[in-house]
Amino acid sequence: MDPSRLVSAFAAVLLLLLAAPVAGPADARAAAPDEDGGGGGGTGEPSPPNVVLIISDDHGWADYGFMGHPTVRTPNLDRLASESLTFRRGYVPSSLCCPSLASIITGLFPHQHKITSNDPPQPAGMPNRAFYSSDLFARGREAMNRHLEAVPTLPRLLADRGYVSLQTGKWWQGDFSRGGFSEGMTRGQRHGDEGLAIGRSTMEPIEEFISDARSQGRPFFVWYAPMMPHSPHTPPDRLLxxxxxxxxxxxxxxxxxxxxxxxxxxxxxxxxxREGLAEDTIVLYVADNGWTQDPDGPGFVRSKRSPYDTGLRTPILVRWPGRVAPREADELAMSIDLAPTILSAVGLEPTAEMPGVDLLDADAVAGRSAIFGACYEHTAIDLDDPAANLRERWGIDGDWKLILPTPLSDLEAPELYDLAADPGETRNLAGEHPDRVEEMRTMIDRWWDPSA
Structure with a gap:
């Protein structure tokens, strides 16, 4: 498969433009699979499921039919949600796409894998165009790529179970092979170069990859991360x-x-x-960060790089027909949970460093009352010191959310919100509940204290 011949012209232009209900939640898994695992060809030995991971880009957490949007049409995602274990209160740990994607592929927080920003340090006054084409930028991106290579990734871990893997769409960390994928579209440019044609102009690379994997009798992992609905916002007129x-x-x-x-x-x-693979494939969905469209212009408000839910919150879906019972879950979930969920489902152990939980382990999900994350500078100050790039840390405990700013933040003091009463985070209650602020500050420090 050589997608570059199909899509290189498209990529150049684009780069320039820039889960039926169950009785209760005691177990997310439904009845045990048949002896042959649904894909073992009757051998009597269960075969590992295929894995498809769908990641949307710059997608507001409420902007889906199944999340209650009154206007946006999402019939296919609505169908997927109706067939999935659906976590309506999902979060990414950081609201920039590069660290968010690195956390999805590694199951680690940004301060663990050290990819905290979208870009390496940029000299003051140096125009973006000149910087992105400079040796300085190339050396910085290479340092970020090496950070990813220093930790296990889903494709590398799944390869131990016999998986072949395909990267498509958004990918920042060099050639697809740097992430451990056996095949891919991206060769190394910012955002994803030729990989960005997926979805917008073709789905053929995925079709060909799945066909090849089936002919080899190999389980597969597909990373489908189209730069959609990310700008440029150029939808077909028939949809507009x-x-x-x-x-x-x-x-x-x-x-x-x-x-x-x-x-x-x-x-x-x-x-x-169509290929008879649905029963033997886990499909997972998440958005890499949120988006709030500004009615008065092309920009966004409280979105990317934001510690508010508009930047961090996303539904998280897990569909595995016959194995996972569809239901809506009220518990908190995170994108760092996807790696341990996938690894556990295919019969592998998550690494000791992965802080997430298996989303199909209802006891583990219910036993976690709080989640945490951090937001960073878009352009890094120090590639080896996550704390140097830190703008805010945040934590959610039940319905309470605390944001702790650093001197790099636009915020001047801690902000506390009751997300149940105020999902838009419009009323800062920190002054009214100082004890709650200090209690949650201690929790956040226990999670990660950059001064330690």
């Missing part, structure tokens, strides 16, 4: 027409991009159905 009269044009374009992304998810799910 659904929204033109319902919102200002920038908002309409963003909503149409979500519907376009949803269509591609439908194509992927239909492929699994």
């Amino acid at each position: 027409d659904h929204y033109r009269d319902l919102a200002p044009l920038p908002v309409a374009r963003y909503w149409a991009m979500i519907e376009w992304f949803d269509e591609t998810c439908g194509q992927l799910l239909d492929l699994l159905d």
Whole structure:
């Protein structure tokens, strides 16, 4: 498979433009699989499931039909949610795409894998265009790539179980092989170069990869991370027409991009159905960070790099027909849980360093009352010292959320929110509940204290 011949022209232009209900939650797994595991060809030995990981990009947590949006059309993701264990209160640990994606692929917090920012240090006054084409930028990105190579990744770990793996779409850490993928589209440029054609112009690389994996009798892992609904917001007119009269044009374009992304998810799910693979494939979904569209222009508000839910929150879905009972879950979940969930499902042990939980282990999920994360500078100050790039740390304990700023933050003092009463985080209650602030500060320090 050589996707570069199909999509290099597209990539160049793009780069320039920049889970039926169950009785209760005691066990997320449904009845045990048949002896042959549904994909073992009747050998009597269960075969590991295929894994498809879908990651949307710059996607607001409420902007789905199944999350209650009154306008945006997401029929395929709605279907996936109805067939999944659906965590409505999912979070990414950091609201920038590069560290967020690195956390998904490693199951580690950014301060563990040390990829905290989107870009390496940039000299003051140096224009972006000059910086991105400089040796300084290349050396910085190489240092970030080496950080990823220093820790286990899902593709490398799954290879021990016989998996072949495919990278498509968004990928920051050099050539796809640097992440342990056996095949891929990205060769090493910022964002993902030729990989960015996936979804927007083709799904053929995934179709070909799955066909090849089946012919080899190998289980597969697909990383489907299209740069959608991320800008440039260039949806087909046939989708934009659904929204033109319902919102200002920038908002309409963003909503149409979500519907376009949803269509591609439908194509992927239909492929699994058509090939008879749905029963033998775990499909997981998450967004890499949030997005809030500004009605008055093309920008965003309280979104990327933000410690608020608009930047951090995402639904997280896990579908495994016949193995995982579909239901909506109220418990907290995180993107760092995806790696241990996948590894446990295929019969591998998560590494000791992975702080997440298996989302299919209901006791483990219920036993975790609090989650934590941190937000960092877009452009790193020090590639080897996560604390040097730290803007805010945050924690959620039940419905309470505390944000602790550093001198790099735009915030001047801690902010405390009751997410149940104030999901938009508009009323800072830190002054009214100082004891709660100190209690949660201690929890966050116990999770990660950058001064220790």
